Amino acid sequence: MQEIQYLNEHLGPRYIGHFAVLLAFFSAILSMVSYFLATQYRSEVLRSRGWQRLGQLSFLAHGAAVFTVIGCIFYAMLNQYYEYQYVTAHVDGQLQQRYIFSAFWEGQEGSFLLWMFWHVILGYVLMVTARSWEKPVMAVVCSVQVVIVSMLLGVHFGFGDSLIKLGSNPMLLLRETVNAPIFQQADYVELLRGNGLNPSLQNYWMTIHPPTLFLGFASTVVPFAYAVAGLWTGRHREWLTPGLRWSLFSAGILGIGILMGAAWAYEALNFGGYWAWDPVENTSLVPWLMLVAGIHTNLISRATGQGIRATYLFYLFTFVLIVYSTFLTRSGVLGDTSVHAFTEMGLEAQLLFFLGFYFLLSIGLVIWRWRHIPVPEKEEATSSREFWMFIGSLTLFMSALLITGSTSLPVYNELREWMNPVYDGLTLTDPEAHHNGFQIWIGIFIGLLSGLAQFLRWRERNFSKHLRTFLLHTGVAVVGAAGLTALTLLWIKAPGIPFKLMLFAGWFAVWSNLDYLIFFLRKDAKVAGSVVSHIGFGIMLVGIMASSGNKRIVSQNQYLMEGLTEDEQLARSTVRLYQDIPLGMEDYIVTFKGDTIEGMNRKYFMDYQRVDPDGRVLEEFQLEPNVLYDKGFEKIAITNPSTKHYWNKDIFTVIMGLPPEEQSVKIRQETEDSLxxxxxxxxxxxxxxxxxxxxxxxxxxxxxxxxxxxxxxxxxxxxxxxxxxxxxxxxxxxxxxxxxxxxxxxxxxxxxxxxxxxxxxxxxxxxxxxxxxxxxxxxxxxxEQLLIKDADLNYREYVLKPGNSIVIDDHVITFEQFVSQPTVDHFQPQEGDIWVSALLESEGQSMQPVFLIRGNQPSGVRDEITSLGLYAHLVSLNPETNEATLRIATAPPQDAFAVPLAVAPKSYRTDYVTLQAIEFPGINLFWFGTISMMLGLLISMVVRIRSRKAARDASVLS
Amino acid sequence: MKKSYILAILLVVVAAVLLLQTGKATSEYANFDKAAATGEKVQLVGTYVKDKPTIYDPLTDPNYFSFFLEDITGNEREVVLLMGKPQDFEMSESIVLTGRMRDDQFIASDIQMKCPSKYKDEEAMIKNLTES
Known part of the structure; x- marks a missing residue:
């Protein structure tokens, strides 16, 4: 078969990109091996240093290669080279430049690259700052890079009869991935258009949420690497300090990343909430919980030497859970249980290897070193802070375990089905209720602990001496929290003991940490971060109770349906609004004022008036929810809510539906045709x-x-x-x-x-x-009545001089004169036109047929006197004789004609929308609480980096 | 750390018990007969029956959408979904409903649809990509 010479392909990025992927892979292997050997030969300084040098150089090359791959993809995307499958899949001509980043990490390959990008950056930072830990830590980081780059290799091996596919290369051309007749054409590139970015990702949150989340994901490798390094080199205590700094960073960033996802869901999606216990959300929360558990045991280990084993396990599991999360979201195993998992891409085996390898490595290392890990002889006292912190960590661990267990149901099903093909999958009937039921108790327990533990002392030996202070502070906190809970109950409802306890636990954590702040901050600045985080946790509990437990459907259904349960009535939460007809919903009067279309975006204007029971308007505002059509206006791609924010509540509004004719031009045409x-x-x-x-x-x-x-x-x-x-x-x-x-x-x-x-x-x-x-x-x-076609007319030709008259069918027609360049209604001249008209007159009315030369082509424009039924063309003119050649026809006069009106009954109105409106009280407490939790972690990190610097400076001075 | 070990084991036991409790919160996908027998809230899977009446008239009630569903065992029943008609409903390959049987109707308060991936074959994909 003859090779086709394709036209207009841009193969530069492809060759560079392919080479860079290979370079990234092999340099990561070289770097990993070098760092590994440098660690193994750590007792021989010179030999070790040589390997370390090689490891550093190859990691620098690896980083450069990763940046090059990313650069190549961006280059192809920005130039819209649709011959690349990654570009066709994620870009189109209408993509706004500001969403180019979203388009980049929309695909699996792009998000893998983002992950690797952060690993490279973190690796560079580690190379500068990790000092004696650089060799083993970087060996681990490099090993992870090797595994991730292998997902992008796109190499196929023939292995017996089966083909093994190693990775999916983002730089492949479209014609290399699909086989279609279009690729028989040498100029196929000209014909291609992009698929474009999923409209739900065309949102500014999608520009900042993925990089933050992936920085959080990527940074969990550092505590993991330190833990592995600690086990490997046997320096079980020394890694705790740098490990803590990095895990504080990681937990802070990962937490912010998760929160940004929650904010995106709340601001841009239509399910009306910030957390839905979706598997993808869960699998990013679980590593965070594990990491936070690790941070607490890490603090214990550093203060008392207890709990080093637990710290190891928590940090190792954190990373394994990150890999597990990657496996769940990218292997397609979640299938229909999650709305935002990736579809499968043939990487399942590789992902499973990724997971299995690091899981077995972690378990193996811990078992190998278990007896070697130092444990203090003396047990901690039940009244000591470390004891209760440890309990707290275990609770977080348990929470993580429970969420993982329930989220892994699809995996369990898959396994069962694998063993027994007729097995019917299990499913959680009500995932939200299920998770909430567990997590509320964990939240209460953690809330109480995070207050209580602050009043206890490290390595308590003599609690009886401290008992008075402890009881005093705890007692005041209990009373204070009870008071605050009572006040809160005046504002929001908390039916049932668990909900009331949750409010109490939240306020207890806030009160006791404020107390702690006031009494201890002077003595130790390090506690500031901890206090900020724990107060945040308390406020978050209150915020969850307020916003989720008390969310109020404003758009309550107006139609009664008998025999429904309360929950079912609550599900009927949309109302229909006609344009310009106000509708009262609860304490609001809402009017749909109109809409505008800009591009694919259709924005609706909803006027809200809040009224008191007497009908007086308390305030007015406008919300602008919108819908986004897909490319051909054939359906609605996504609806975006609009929310009015107050300090104490949010009013959330989203379009739930449009009339069918407004959803799709096709339906509109069909409806019109069916009338x-x-x-x-x-x-x-x-x-x-x-x-x-x-x-x-x-x-x-x-x-x-x-x-x-x-x-x-x-x-x-x-x-x-x-x-x-x-x-x-x-x-x-x-x-x-x-x-x-x-x-x-x-x-x-x-x-x-x-x-x-x-x-x-x-x-x-x-x-x-x-x-x-x-x-x-x-x-x-x-x-047809107004415009009579020339073909239906019977023209006859006449040659006339100005002033001549003729008689046709009783009409006397006089050719008055030629008019050069006249301005007439029936002809619009263009630049370069030469035109002349013949002014004809009959019974006091006139017409001016035009003779036109446009671009050396002669033509003409007809004119008519409809009331007389006269039609005329100016065919040509003779300048020498001053004669005009005219074609004139007559028809019955068109003076009075009937207007045909087309009337269709059963044409239903299309000037309405269906709408959902929800009030979220106190949602800002949730955001404030969660953000301060993460900020607290970062504050702790900064405080610790500073104290490290201070210690180093001091040691230099001495 | 003996005490911590005991506590750790205790917590793991609690977690295990709670996880086993999850077993109660889970169920196999039901069918109409099972749902009618228990009368409780269940999840069931089925496919949309295209040639039976499908009613959604937001002008009458925006929270009432009724259609016929065929469950795995081949039974057809009328389903009343207590919300608007979802986007792309006709295109769904299979439908997961959460709800209960009430007389002959299945009252669904939640719906999840599994839609076929955007392009059934490469030809359709290329066709879509070349249309401007």
């Missing part, structure tokens, strides 16, 4: 009457209506509320009066309709009369 129009030719003042039978929905009966349509007025000037005049329009307008009798009430409406011919296309401006479900328009046939 049964009756055409009535009417003179001004004339009316027509007809009857129609209309079914009453869900009632098995029908009703007969009598409609009357009358033409009130007709003019050559189109007038319609939606019509905006443009130059060159030819149109007409009519005023129509429609009445309907029969049924409960009679209706009588007057409306304008218009029909416009613009650049060869007809535009209808119908009148939709909603009171009687009637649609009226001017039938297109009107043009």
């Amino acid at each position: 049964k129009y009756r055409v009535f030719p009417l003179d001004i003042g004339e009316r027509a009457t007809f009857r129609d039978t209309v079914d009453i929905p869900q009632r098995n009966s029908s009703i007969i209506y009598t409609y009357t349509v009358g033409l009130e007025n007709f003019s050559r000037l189109p007038v319609h509320p939606d019509y905006v005049a443009e130059p060159g329009d030819i149109g007409m307008g009519a005023v129509v009066r429609a009445t309907r009798t029969g049924g409960i009430a009679d209706h009588d409406t007057t409306a304008s309709v218009a029909l416009v011919l613009r650049e060869g296309l007809l535009y209808h401006y119908p009148a939709q009369i909603n009171d009687m479900s009637l649609r009226v328009k001017i039938d297109e046939g009107v043009f």
